[in-house]
Amino acid sequence: MWRWVIGGTVGVLLLGCWMYERVAVLPSPALSIQSLQRKGNIPFSNEHTLSGKQSAEMHAAFYLALPDDNVEKYVGKGVPLSDMQYVPVNLVELERSQTLHIQGERLLRKEAYEQLVQLSLAFYEQFQQPLMVISAYRSYQYQKQQIAESCKVSGYCAREGESEHQLGLAVDLREATNEATFLAQYQQYYDWLMANAHLYGFHQSYQKGKATDGYAIEPWHWRYLGKELAKQLWEQQMTFSEWVFGTGSKQWE
Numbered sequence: 487m488w489r490w491v492i493g494g495t496v497g498v499l500l501l502g503c504w505m506y507e508r509v510a511v512l513p514s515p516a517l518s519i520q521s522l523q524r525k526g527n528i529p530f531s532n533e534h535t536l537s538g539k540q541s542a543e544m545h546a547a548f549y550l551a552l553p554d555d556n557v558e559k560y561v562g563k564g565v566p567l568s569d570m571q572y573v574p575v576n577l578v579e580l581e582r583s584q585t586l587h588i589q590g591e592r593l594l595r596k597e598a599y600e601q602l603v604q605l606s607l608a609f610y611e612q613f614q615q616p617l618m619v620i621s622a623y624r625s626y627q628y629q630k631q632q633i634a635e636s637c638k639v640s641g642y643c644a645r646e647g648e649s650e651h652q653l654g655l656a657v658d659l660r661e662a663t664n665e666a667t668f669l670a671q672y673q674q675y676y677d678w679l680m681a682n683a684h685l686y687g688f689h690q691s692y693q694k695g696k697a698t699d700g701y702a703i704e705p706w707h708w709r710y711l712g713k714e715l716a717k718q719l720w721e722q723q724m725t726f727s728e729w730v731f732g733t734g735s736k737q738w739e
């Protein structure tokens with residue numbers, strides 16, 4: 487019995503040290519612990535008993551500790567999945583329709599796919615254009631190979647085990663690719679997605695640049711987070727990284 491107690495205490499201390507190194511301190515986190523309490527994982531009844539530093543650390547710890555198959559699981563640069571070789575259990579194959587076309591990978595988790603279909607219907611209604619998926623689920627092995635080959639040049643890809651694509655919740659959409667000048671006509675699509683994608687649970691993860699999100703801006707990359715969290719991020723104009731680590735608090739390597 488005592489061995490378990492001591493072992494558990496040491497584990498918690500080690501996790502605490504690890505978190506302390508990864509998360510810089512915020513003077514006053516913009517985020518409420520109440521939202522985490524609603525999820526039932528925070529053992530505090532009154533957020534006023536927490537200092538700003540404590541609540542910021544707990545906020546990050548909460549999202550990093552979620553199981554890999556939770557739709558709100560955070561992964562990012564240097565912040566890997568719990569199981570580096572994680573494969574989602576409910577991947578489904580995307581089907582081409584009038585409103586959704588597929589050019590690259592075609593697997594996605596069921597809940598993300600169902601909402602992507604709804605998003606594509608609304609997009610089509612607005613523009614009479616289908617949404618084109620150019621990337622979806624990518625396995626650990628695939629990501630590793632990408633890094634070794636094309637990504638060395640582009641520099642955009644996440645390392646294996648650290649990609650939102652490996653979660654089976656992220657898609658790259660051609661219509662959101664507004665960076666290149668010759669695709670400037672896509673700006674209207676991007677603006678519409680920025681205004682509406684959260685209604686279907688999608689969030690644009692990398693929209694504020696390396697210092698904030700750990701990666702360069704990727705207007706084509708959309709991640710399913712569920713409607714509740716996507717709406718909260720949209721209302722506060724925050725990226726998921728800012729939400730997890732606090733504005734300006736994460737020191738990306």
Ligand SMILES: [Zn+2]
Pocket residue numbers: 621651656657658706707708
């Ligand atoms: Zn992507």
